[in-house]
Amino acid sequence: MRAWDATTDVLVVGFGAAGASAAIGAAAAGAEVTVVERAGAPGGASAMAGGEIYLGGGTPVQKACGFEDTAEAMRAFLAAATGPGIDEERLDLYCEGSVEHFTWLADMGVPFKASFCAEPCWEPPGDDGLTYSGGENTWPFNEIAPPAPRAHVPQMSGKKPGRRSGGWKLMEHLSAQCRESGVASMLDGRVVALVSDADGAVAGAVIRRFGEELAVRATKGVVLASGGFGANPDMVALHAPQLCGQMPLGTDGDDGSSIRLGQGAGGFTRRMDAAQTAIPTVPALLYPSIAVNRFGQRFINEDTYAGRVGQAAVFHQGAKVALVMDEAIFESVPEADRWGARPTWAAGSVAELEAEMSLPTGSLQATVSLYNEHAARGCDPVFHKRPEWCRPLRPPFGAIDLSALPYAVFTLGGLVTTVDGEVVGSDGPIPGLFAAGRATSGIPAWGYVSGTSLGDATFFGRRAGRAAARRERRPAART
Ligand SMILES: Cc1cc2nc3c(=O)[nH]c(=O)nc-3n(C[C@H](O)[C@H](O)[C@H](O)COP(=O)(O)OP(=O)(O)OC[C@H]3O[C@@H](n4cnc5c(N)ncnc54)[C@H](O)[C@@H]3O)c2cc1C
Missing domain, CATH: 3.90.700.10 (Succinate dehydrogenase/fumarate reductase flavoprotein, catalytic domain)
Structure with a gap:
C-alpha cells in the first residue's frame, strides 16, 4: 500500500443485521464508523427474513403473553437444540443478556406486539410478536427445560414471506439507527481484500466500487459481517457437500467473502458443514x-x-x-x-x-x-x-x-471468534480483525433454532462493534 484513499475508525463489511448492529455498537462507543455494502441498499438476507429473533429469560412480550421464562431454561434448551459443539461462554452471555438485548431493540423503535401465535407455521402470518420456533414444547426438549416461546417478531402487516416480512422491519430500524448514530455508508462497494500492517494487525481494506479500487484505513479495526456462503457453489461443494443441489436462502452476497477474507488473514473456521435446511x-x-x-x-x-x-x-x-x-x-x-x-x-x-x-x-x-x-x-x-x-x-x-423438492438452506459455519467478535487464528485473536453474523460460527453451532441467526447476529454484532471501537487508535504505519 502506498497511500490510503480514506480513513475511518471502524470499517464494517456488509450492511445486514450483523453489520448494522456492529456499526451501532461501535458508534455508541464513540468511534467513527463506515459500513461498506456491495448492494445498492442495506438489508442483505436479514431484510428477507421472517424476522424471528430468539430472545428469552422473561422479556416484556413473554410476560405480557402470560409465559414464564428464565435465562437458565433458555440456556438449557439452546444447549440441547443448537449443539453439539456449543460455545459455553457465548451461550451464557446470550441468555443472560437476552432481556437487555430485547430492550436495546425496542428502544430503537423495533415494534413487538404482545400477542402469541399458536398455530403451526414457519413464521407468524399475521402481526403477532411471539411464537415457538425451535420445538421447545416438543420431545425431547420438553423433558430438558421448561418450555417457553422465544421467537420475537417485529410487528408488520401485509407481509410477503421471503421478500418483505419481519426482517425487513428489523432492518428498517437498524438502518435508521445507523443514520442517527452518524454511521457513514458506502453502498455499491465490495470489499475484495484486507490490508495488514507489517506486524500482522489488520489496518484496513480494499474496496472495489464502480470499477475503481479504494483503500480505506481503519484505525481501530475491521468487522467482517458479509453473511454466509450458501450462494457460493464452490465453497458449498468443498465444505458442506450435503447441501449441493438444495436451494440457497439469502442473497447473492452470501458468497462467503468475509470467511475467505478472514481465512486469508489467518482466521480459523468452525462447523463449516452446519446449515439450516428447511424441509x-x-x-x-x-x-x-x-x-x-x-x-x-x-x-x-x-x-x-x-x-x-x-x-x-x-x-x-x-x-x-x-x-x-x-x-x-x-x-x-x-x-x-x-x-x-x-x-x-x-x-x-x-x-x-x-x-x-x-x-x-x-x-x-x-x-x-x-x-x-x-x-x-x-x-x-x-x-x-x-x-x-x-x-x-x-x-x-x-x-x-x-x-x-428443494430444501431451503443457509450456512451456519464460519470464522472462529471470541465473544467480543475478535477473529481467532493460530496465535489467538488477530489484532484489528472482528467478525459477526453468518460469517462466523455462533449460537447455532450445529442445530438450528429459528431466530438464533438474527439473535446471534445482532447480539454479537453489537459486541464486535463495541470491542473494535474500544481498541486504541493505531497510528498510520508502513503496511
Ligand atoms: C427467507 C428467509 C427467512 C429467514 N428467516 C429468519 C428468521 O426468521 N430468523 C432468523 O434468525 N434468521 C432467519 N433467516 C436467516 C437470516 O436472515 C440470516 O442468516 C441473517 O440475516 C444473516 O445476517 P448477516 O448480517 O450475517 O448477513 P446479511 O443479512 O446477508 O448481510 C450481509 C451483507 O453483506 C453484503 N456483502 C456481501 N459480501 C460483501 C463484500 N465483499 N463487501 C461488502 N458487502 C458485502 C451483502 O450484500 C449483505 O447485504 C432467514 C433467511 C431468509 C433468506
Whole structure:
C-alpha cells in the first residue's frame, strides 16, 4: 500500500443485521464508523427474513403473553437444540443478556406486539410478536427445560414471506439507527481484500466500487459481517457437500467473502458443514402426518420445529424422505396455505401406497400399523409426538415425495471468534480483525433454532462493534 484513499475508525463489511448492529455498537462507543455494502441498499438476507429473533429469560412480550421464562431454561434448551459443539461462554452471555438485548431493540423503535401465535407455521402470518420456533414444547426438549416461546417478531402487516416480512422491519430500524448514530455508508462497494500492517494487525481494506479500487484505513479495526456462503457453489461443494443441489436462502452476497477474507488473514473456521435446511412443506401438514425415510421408517417426531425435521432429513436420511398422510389431513389445510403441495402418490391401502412408493415390502405397513395402534390412544411411544397431533391415519392415503423438492438452506459455519467478535487464528485473536453474523460460527453451532441467526447476529454484532471501537487508535504505519 502506498497511500490510503480514506480513513475511518471502524470499517464494517456488509450492511445486514450483523453489520448494522456492529456499526451501532461501535458508534455508541464513540468511534467513527463506515459500513461498506456491495448492494445498492442495506438489508442483505436479514431484510428477507421472517424476522424471528430468539430472545428469552422473561422479556416484556413473554410476560405480557402470560409465559414464564428464565435465562437458565433458555440456556438449557439452546444447549440441547443448537449443539453439539456449543460455545459455553457465548451461550451464557446470550441468555443472560437476552432481556437487555430485547430492550436495546425496542428502544430503537423495533415494534413487538404482545400477542402469541399458536398455530403451526414457519413464521407468524399475521402481526403477532411471539411464537415457538425451535420445538421447545416438543420431545425431547420438553423433558430438558421448561418450555417457553422465544421467537420475537417485529410487528408488520401485509407481509410477503421471503421478500418483505419481519426482517425487513428489523432492518428498517437498524438502518435508521445507523443514520442517527452518524454511521457513514458506502453502498455499491465490495470489499475484495484486507490490508495488514507489517506486524500482522489488520489496518484496513480494499474496496472495489464502480470499477475503481479504494483503500480505506481503519484505525481501530475491521468487522467482517458479509453473511454466509450458501450462494457460493464452490465453497458449498468443498465444505458442506450435503447441501449441493438444495436451494440457497439469502442473497447473492452470501458468497462467503468475509470467511475467505478472514481465512486469508489467518482466521480459523468452525462447523463449516452446519446449515439450516428447511424441509419443503408447511408445519400444518407436517405435524399430523408421518415423515418416513427410504426404508419406510419414521425418524423423528414430526411435530417438532420443521427446520429440525429438515436437518434430520438432509444430514441423516440423505434428503430421501416422504410425508405420508391421509385425505383428512390434506384437506384440513386450506389450499392457499399448502405451498402448492400435492400428493405424489395416492392409494386406498397402506400396502398399495408402499408399493407405489417402491418401499421395501411390509416396511410402511409396519410403520403405519405401529403408529396407528398408539395414535388411537393419543400417544407415540417411539418419538413422543404430542397427543394433539396423534391421530390414526385412515384411507384414502397419500404421500408427498419431499426428495423431489428443494430444501431451503443457509450456512451456519464460519470464522472462529471470541465473544467480543475478535477473529481467532493460530496465535489467538488477530489484532484489528472482528467478525459477526453468518460469517462466523455462533449460537447455532450445529442445530438450528429459528431466530438464533438474527439473535446471534445482532447480539454479537453489537459486541464486535463495541470491542473494535474500544481498541486504541493505531497510528498510520508502513503496511
Ligand atoms: C427467507 C428467509 C427467512 C429467514 N428467516 C429468519 C428468521 O426468521 N430468523 C432468523 O434468525 N434468521 C432467519 N433467516 C436467516 C437470516 O436472515 C440470516 O442468516 C441473517 O440475516 C444473516 O445476517 P448477516 O448480517 O450475517 O448477513 P446479511 O443479512 O446477508 O448481510 C450481509 C451483507 O453483506 C453484503 N456483502 C456481501 N459480501 C460483501 C463484500 N465483499 N463487501 C461488502 N458487502 C458485502 C451483502 O450484500 C449483505 O447485504 C432467514 C433467511 C431468509 C433468506
